[in-house]
Amino acid sequence: MGNFTEEQTVFAQAVADFCRREAGTREQRDALTAGGTELHSQELYQKMAALGWAGILVPEEYGGAGAGNVEMCILLEEAMRGNAPIGGIGPTLITAAAYQKFADEQLKKEVLTGVANGDSLSISMSEPEAGSDVANLTCRAEKVDGGWIINGQKTWCSNAHFATSILLVARTERTPQKHEGLTQFHIPAGTPGLEIQGIDTLGGREVNDLYFTNCRVPDSAVVGRVGNGWNQLMAGLNSERLILAAMQLGVAERSFADTLAFISDRKQFGRPVGTFQALRHRMADLATEIECTRLLVYSVAEQADAHPDKLLPREASMAKLKATETSKRMTIDAMQMMGGYGYATEFDAERLMRGAIISTVYGGTNEIQRDIIGKTFGL
Template identity: 60%
Template sequence: MHVRTPEQASFAGAIDDFCRAQTGTRAQRDALTQHGAEFHNRVLYGQMAELGWLGVGISPEQGGSGGGLSEVCLFTERTNYGLAPVGGYVTTAVAAGPYAKFGTPAQREKVLGGIVRGRVEAIAISEPGAGSDVAAISCRARRISDGFIINGQKTWCSNAHLADHLLLIARTQTGTRHEGLTMFCVPTNTPGVEIRGIPTLNGKDVNDVYFTDCFLPESAVVGKVDQAWPQVMAGLNSERLILAAAMLGRGRRAFDDALAYVKERKQFGKSVGSFQALKHRIADLATELDCCELLLYRVAAMADEAPERMLPREASMAKLKATETAKRVALEGVQMMGGYGYATEYDMESHLRATVISTVYGGTSEIQRDIIGKTFGL
C-alpha cells in the first residue's frame, strides 16, 4: 500500500473510527438508509460537516481546510469502505472543482461555502443523445437581454434530488461541437426545473432533469460563455480519481467481507478459504487492490503537485483499474459466498450493485481505454 503522511494517516484513522461507531453494524446502516432504500443521510453528513471533513478539498477562504486531491480521495475511499451513507459527497466533490477554478467570488462563497456546511451539489451533463459523446449536447441556453432561457433534458444526474445546485452544461451556440457550450450554476428550486427519479437496480440515486423556459441571470454563468468544453476537460483529473477512490473503498470492503466469510465457513471439515481454488482467488484480488491503491494515490499526488496539468492517461488508468477491479471483487465475492452472496442478509449483493455500474458512469471503461490508447498516438 502507498505511504501516507502522518496527517493523512490520522485523518484516515478518524474516519474509520467514526464509521465503526456510526455505521459499523447492519442495523445501524439499515436505520440510516431506510433498509437500503436511500444512499445519503443528511444527519450523518451534517455530523461530518461539523467535524470539518467535507471541506477537506475546499480553500480556507470558503471555510475549508485546503487539502488536495489526495485528501479528497482518502476521505472518499474510507467513507466508502465504512459503508457510510453519504453518497451525495462524490458528485459534490466533483462539482466543487469547476467552481473553485472558474466560479465568481459570489459563486464560490455560495456553493463551496455550502459544501463545507453540509450541502450537496450535482452535475447535469449527460443527455438522452449525449452520453459518451459529450460534445453532442443539445440542451439549449438561449441568450436574452438580461440572461438566458434554458430548454432541454438532462439524464443520469446523480444526486440531483439531494442537491442545492446543478452544474449545468448547455449549448449557447449551434453549428459547432466543442465550442458554444456554457457552464451554469442552477439552483434546483429555480422555476422551470423538474427533477424525476430514475428507478435502477441500485435504488434512488440518479435522475432525469427537465428544463422548461428556465430563466437564469447572467450571474449564473460559471467561467466564460461558450468556453465550457475546456473547463470540463480541466476537471477530468478530479472526477476520474474521485470515482476511482470510491470504488477502491468499496472494493476493499467487498474483499474483507469475502475474506471473513471464507475463513469462517466450514465444509469438508475445514474452512473453505483453505482450498486452493479460493486461496488463489483471494491472493489475486488482494494483489489487484494494492495495485489500484498505488496507482490512484500516485496520480493524485501528481495532480496535487501540478494542479493545472492534464493527466488524461494516468487519470483514465486509475478510473479504469479501480472500477473494473471493484466489480471483479464483488462478483468473485458472490461466487465465493455461494447463495449467501446473493442473499440480502449479507452486504455482498449490495457491493455488487454498487460496483457493477461504476464501469459505466463517469466515462465507461471502453471510453477510458480509448483515451489511454490515444495518448500513445493510436
C-alpha cells in the same frame, strides 16, 4: 499506510473510526438510508461536515480544510471501505472543483461555503442522445434581456433530488464544431421551470431525469465564460476520475474484507471454505490487484498535488479504469465465493456488486477510458 505522513495516517484512522461508530452495523445503515433505498444520508453527511471533512478540498477562506488530493483520496477510500452511506460526496466534490476553478467570487463563496457546511451538489451533462458523446448535447440556453431561458432534457443526473444546486451544461450556440458553444450554468434547487424525476435503478434512488421548460436564470448564473463549457469540463477530468477511483478502491477493499471474514468462518466438508486452494488462490490474486490499484490511485493523487494545473489524461484514466475494473471483479468474485449468501440482501455483497458494476459506466465508460489512454500513445 504506505508513504502517508503521520498526520495523514491519523486522518485515515479517524475516518475509519467514525464510519465504524456511525455506520458500522447493518441496522445503523438501514436506519440512515430508509432500508437501503437511498445511497446518501444527509444526517451522516452533516456530521462529517461538522468535522471539516465535507470541505476537504475547499480552500480555507471558504471554510474548508484546504487539503490536497491525497487527503481527499484517504477520505473517500476510508468512507467507502467503512460502508458509509454518503453516495452524494463524489458528485459534490467533482462539481465543487468546477466552481472553485471557474465561478466568479460571489458565486464561489456561496457554493463553496455551502459545500464545507454539508451542502450536496450535482452536475448535469448527459442527455438521451448524449452519453459518451456528451458534446452532442442539445439542451438549449437562449440569451434574453438580463439572463437566459433554458429548455431541454437531461438524464442520469446523480444527486439532483437532494442537491442544493445543479451545475448544468447547456448549448448556447450552434457551431460546426459540436464541442464549441457550450456553457455551464448554476441552477439552484427549486428554480421555476425545472422538474426532477427519479429513475428507478438496481441501486435505488440515485439518478434522475431533468426537464427544463422555459427555465429562466440570470446572467450571474453563468459559471466561467459563455461558450467555454467544454474546455471547463476537460479541466476537471483529473479530479473526476481520481474521485471515482478512490471511491471504488474503498469498495473493493470493503468487499475483500467481508469476503475474507465469510470464507474464514463458513465451513464445508469439515473445514473453512477459504482454506480450499481454489478460494485461497482467488483471494491472493484479488489482494494483489487491490494493492496495485491502491498504489496507482495514490500515485496519481500525488502527481495531481504536485502539478495542480497539469492535465493527466493517461494517468487519471488509468486510475479510473483500474479501480473500477478491480472493484467489479472483486465484488462479482465475492458473490461466487459466498454462494447463495452473496445473493441474499442480508449481506452487503449484492449491494456492493451493484455499485461496482455501474462504476464502470459513469464518469466516462471504461471503453472511453481505454480509448483516451490509447490516444495518449498516439494510437
